[in-house]
Amino acid sequence: MAQALLLAASGGVLIGVLLTLFGGGGSVLATPWLMYVIGVGDVHLAIGTSAAAVAVNAATGLAVQARAGRVKWPCAIVFALAGLIGSLTGAHLAKSVDGARLLDWFALAMIVIAVSMIIPRKSEGLPDVHLQPAMVLKLAPVGLVAGFAAGFFGIGGGFLIAPGLMAATGMTLANAAASSLVSVTLFGGATSFSYALDGQVDWGLFGGLVTGGVAGALIAAPLSRRLARRLPLARALFAGLICIVAVYILTR
Secondary structure (H helix, E strand, C coil), X not given: CHHHHHHHHHHHHHHHHHHHHHCCCXXXXXXXXXXXXXXXXXXXXXXXXHHHHHHHHHHHHHHHHHHCCCCCHHHHHHHHHHHHHHHHHHHHHHHCCCHHHHHHHHHHHHHHHHHHHCCCCCCCCECCCCCCHHHHHHHHHHHHHHHHHHHHHCCCCHHHHHHHHHHHHCECHHHHHHHHHHHHHHHHHHHHHHHHHCCCCCXXXXXXXXXXXXXXXXXXXXXXXXXXXXXXXXXXXXXXXXXXXXXXHHHC
16 A cells, blocks of 8 residues: 555645646546556546645645636636536546446547647637627637536646637636636546445545645646747657557557
8 A cells, every 4th residue: 555655645745736837637547557557547537636635736736826817717727616516527427437448438539638728729819808708608618518527537627728728718827727727627626526426436546646636737837948949849749648648548
């Protein structure tokens, strides 16, 4: 058990570093790490545990971003509340899917996430966005879809949330990345709660992932400045790593 906790903490460090450096995508490695490195044999247990860790890590990041004033709360809350329904629905459906088939779909989702990471995104936008009634009609459906994906696969869903917020409101990339953490926290919490009701969260491994994630964030903070000029290349390499892991899962 001690070895498993140590491996969980090590995985948390890796995921924390990746999340801090790239702002997303790192959490999708949590489930494969639990299964293929630590040896968790139940797909649903791995997804439920990783979703809980994602929620806590996102909440930590949200506190930092909120203190900096980057979160557009009205837009973020509308998106998150719509997505909450989707995340609970997705988690409920995923628990009824055969583990092997769910793992294949998870691998395909990893490839989609990897592709989304290398798509260039414009950072220009409106820094003083205010929620308008027309925006709600755009935010709600996208939030529902993002929440469903997050709940079904036990991931943060940031690869859908940030672009969705930008498209629906016209906010900047910085504001969208910060505001997306509201949804990631809520979706991860709802998904893990659904799995926890069925006893499909390993709280010991969860603690290891979270502890390691905090350490990883601290380690990566000074590295992010050095990586700024080479971020596109680094992001592409990271996307390639995600694809390799996805192919490994599909060929198992």
